[in-house]
């Protein structure tokens with residue numbers, strides 16, 4: 579480990595390749611506080627005030643109301659339905675494009691990746707009440723019978739497992755920073771990633787691999803979580819969740835006039851933690867380690883550890899509704915590797931290929947995949963489906 583001096587405080591660097599790759603600097607005496615170090619951060623604007631650094635604008639544009647249009651997709655008359663329809667020319671419905679999708683999947687193995695909130699469960703005011711319907715659970719269970727299926731969520735892995743409750747899936751929590759995967763398949767060829775893998779057993783005692791590239795941040799995240807709870811408890815409607823490797827501050831139920839206050843409090847706390855960064859979700863501020871790891875990297879990691887990284891033979895499909903899902907959409911778009919499907923009932927710019935309006939359409943799409951696969955395996959119609967089956 580090498581110690582560099584900077585104008586303000588010492589910076590400890592660690593030459594370990596995995597840490598370099600993940601953007602982690604380790605070897606610090608303690609992570610109980612970020613105050614010991616001064617590592618350059620990604621530029622996210624002026625850090626003094628949430629109005630000038632763009633946080634407030636991002637908060638206002640998150641989870642836009644139904645009537646919000648994006649540039650290029652509205653009309654002179656500003657008719658939301660017309661705007662949505664013109665947007666769908668760029669992001670066609672995955673239901674009406676179903677044949678095209680399955681045509682691309684011929685002779686390939688489909689792998690399914692699913693986000694949770696807003697994709698499998700509808701967005702609701704109370705995050706603890708974001709429950710999946712039994713029909714959706716059954717659709718996901720059936721999909722997993724035919725295709726390797728993983729859930730990739732911003733929530734903690736334990737929480738999302740509790741909400742989904744299906745043993746037959748792979749789970750990645752904390753935006754992919756906590757992955758439970760199989761032990762029997764090929765291990766990732768990237769040896770640096772292997773050093774973050776640990777063997778353990780799952781809830782049923784089955785041997786699995788745990789991949790946690792941000793493990794060293796657990797105590798820091800816990801400390802920030804407790805500080806956030808303390809410093810926002812007077813803001814009516816605010817809610818802070820601890821996801822182990824990241825933490826979320828919800829403002830969905832906070833009066834809009836108090837958004838600058840909640841943003842400023844989070845912002846002020848983060849000033850003491852230069853190794854953490856902020857991302858925006860649907861009416862939620864997400865605080866996470868500044869490592870180069872996201873849902874896109876989690877998809878790549880899972881594909882590799884499931885022995886599904888051969889682009890010629892595997893078609894990954896990722897369904898998600900949030901900004902954090904865009905990282906996964908980008909990975910699939912690169913090299914036309916697979917399809918991202920954005921769940922949205924409003925027009926918004928995305929790296930996805932297709933769209934679905936809401937979780938009900940997600941369920942129809944999943945059911946269609948199962949019917950298609952059964953037909954294909956039955957050999958009867960060669961997997962051909964009619965409009966009524968989709």
Ligand SMILES: O=P(O)(O)OC[C@H]1O[C@H](O[C@H]2O[C@H](CO)[C@@H](O)[C@H](O)[C@H]2O)[C@H](O)[C@@H](O)[C@@H]1O
Nearest residue numbers: 694695701702703705708731732826830860862
């Ligand atoms: O990656 P995801 O599985 O989509 O998780 C992202 C966040 O989802 C949850 O918050 C969102 O859904 C809530 C329930 O519908 C809603 O109340 C909230 O406004 C949304 O942001 C979850 O509570 C967050 O912790 C996740 O980060």
